[in-house]
Amino acid sequence: MLFNSFEFLLFFPIVTIIYFLLPYKLRWFHLLVASCIFYMAFVPVYILILFATIVIDYAAGILIENAEGHKRRLWLIMSLVTNVGILVFFKYANFLSTNINALLHISDMSARIPLLKILLPIGLSFHTFQAMSYTIEVYRGNQKAERHFGIYALYVMFYPQLVAGPIERPQNLLHQFHTPHPFSYDDFVIGMRRVLWGLFKKCVIADRLGIIVDNIYNHPQQQSATALILGTVFFAFQIFCDFSGYSDIALGVARVMGFHLMVNFNKPYNAKSISEFWRKWHISLSTWLSDYVYTPLSVRFRDYGMKAVIVAAIVTFLISGFWHGAAWKYMVWGLLHGIAISYEIATRKFRKKLFKKIPEQAGRLISLFLTFSYVCFTYIFFRANSLRDALAVIKKLPSVFSEIGQAIRHRGVLTGQLLSGIPTMSLLVCIGYLLLLELAHRYEGRGSLMEMVGTKPRAVRWGIYFGMAFTIYLFGIFNSRQFIYFQF
């Protein structure tokens, strides 16, 4: 069930009203059933996989807590191997087989590994990582093992964040299921505002940008360099609005029921470095990777100094790339981010000195521009349909200068051959929405946008709500376009 579907429009109020009508002791069961229904709306049979991992990790948590010495480690490894095994089987088996088959073909061997005809269970990477964080935290002693099977199942399956995060930590979420949440009007209003803003970002901005981006990236060879650059910048905003829109809806839906999920985005394109970008983008994943991969690696090999930190950064981002999808293009995307972070770590002092010589505002603008450009460059690999397409796009990019020069001479910047196939009106509408988004973010710079709206007089507040609701209803795109991160 998609958040931007009419089914959800019915599902959400019904589940919420029943939730508050039920006595506290029965609420976990109600939420668990609702989460099962939500998940089964995609591919029902895959709930069995989820159930298997829940049973294993629930047992592993208790076993780790009860065991001592090396047995604790053994149970943890068993749990991690099971989770990673399921992830590898469903997500990476065909990728590995295809690559092994290619190697066999190169070495003239006739043997072939058959490809599996399986669908990737939706949100597998998200709930697997969430489940893994539970057993790791129990092992580390930061979290008590959950004895209530239903509550643990709900921790993995809580429907607002089940299929695309935020990837929660047990310390933040589990205890909330044990706490009664009486209805709070403030939570309701804050949550609903967030849902509305999330839907606006997804249905109105992301999916409209997606039409242009798909047009450009489905036939990159036929596009001009200008169109490819525009498509990439649009994709940057599409994926931001799509994913942060999803996160806003998830946070809002949970908040209405009194749950506080972790914030996943914090104006990432305002970052002045790639390290800062990763502190603002998909925060739940980057902190997960930092806590469970980067920090342990760099601590373990700290004797090697800077080298250990750089290797840890590259390994972490390769895992991040591989987490996103079973394709070489995601590996390259991760590697590029790893390289950038390593560069930033290695040149921190030098850059600090350099920027002292430049006026602060100029330095800030240069950093913003360079960071955003680099992030967009890496998106070419993320969005292209294959590594080959991505390389073809990059090969074409240098011709942008001659194209623009020619277009200016022939006065055809917008409607000429540069952007042929992209309707000018659609382009202008998209640019308008992006300006609106930027305006909202600027406004948000002086405090939370949601809080700002809340402080306005009622007539203004309701005007904004109606304006957004009508825009979503009349100009939103509801063609069942999935959230981009559902595929991961």
Place this chain on the structure above:
Amino acid sequence: MRKAITYSLLFGCIMLLILCITQHMVDKGLTASKSQYFTVWNDAYQSRINADLLILGGSRARIVISPKVLDSVLHVNSYNLGIDGGFIPIQLAMLKVYLQHNRKPKYILQNVDFSTFSNGIHLSNSEQFIPYISDPIVREMTSHYQEKFTIPELYFPLFKYNNHLNLIKEGLLCYFHTGYRSSNNMYKGFSPRLLAFDNFFAMRIQKESDYLRNNIQPEVDSQFVDYLKFCKSNDIKLIFVYVPLLHDATALTSTDSSAVTRKLLAYAKEYNIPFLSYVNDTLRDHKELFTDHIHLNVTGAQIFNEHLAYDLRTIVAN
């Protein structure tokens, strides 16, 4: 919680009210619209046609066959119900709407050609059906195409106009400014094209492999036969007209036009229908008289209509 439910309901009710009122105004406005899209539908729904001679067909009928010429030569009241991108099922839906609200015609001039027994998977200009989707005839007809209307579009107020700001604007302008009319050079459904020749048709055939996917589709054939029987039983005289196409037009399509023509000739014989074919007319060699491979331009249409009216004189007189 009561406060939240009250405010939510209030918000929902206000939205619903505004949406219902706006839909009413847009629908009402569009039924007064004289734009290319809606004139013919509105005339049919509002019983403004009541023609003696009805012209039925796709865009070739709409762009080429002129009621003005036919009226003046044949002294009848004719009307062109031709519909852009209209395959036979769409044309028949239009005829059903017409018959529900207007007097039965004496004659139907049915445009036939290589695409008569074909059906696309796409609904051309699906916007034109939006104001009328509450009509079961239109709803049933559109349900067979990819652009079929969804449940929210059918039942949620104003949602059928989602992402159709142009229609909302046109509807509201027509509703509020009774003098407002969209510019339209249409005469009784006839909508000639002034444009110079372009390769639109050839390009579309090249681009969309499914544009004309089959020569003779059994379900279309069956609907066509039902239509012939209906006309016969209701004493409506059918006349087949095959308007001129540019000499290499049929070569562009994947359809076996000779098989289609044979079938049409067989039906013409079986149901005693006059068949006026201009497919080999000398006009086919004059590219300057066409706006694309399958549509005559305004000059070509004028020449052709004079031929047609002359040939129809004996049939209509009998």
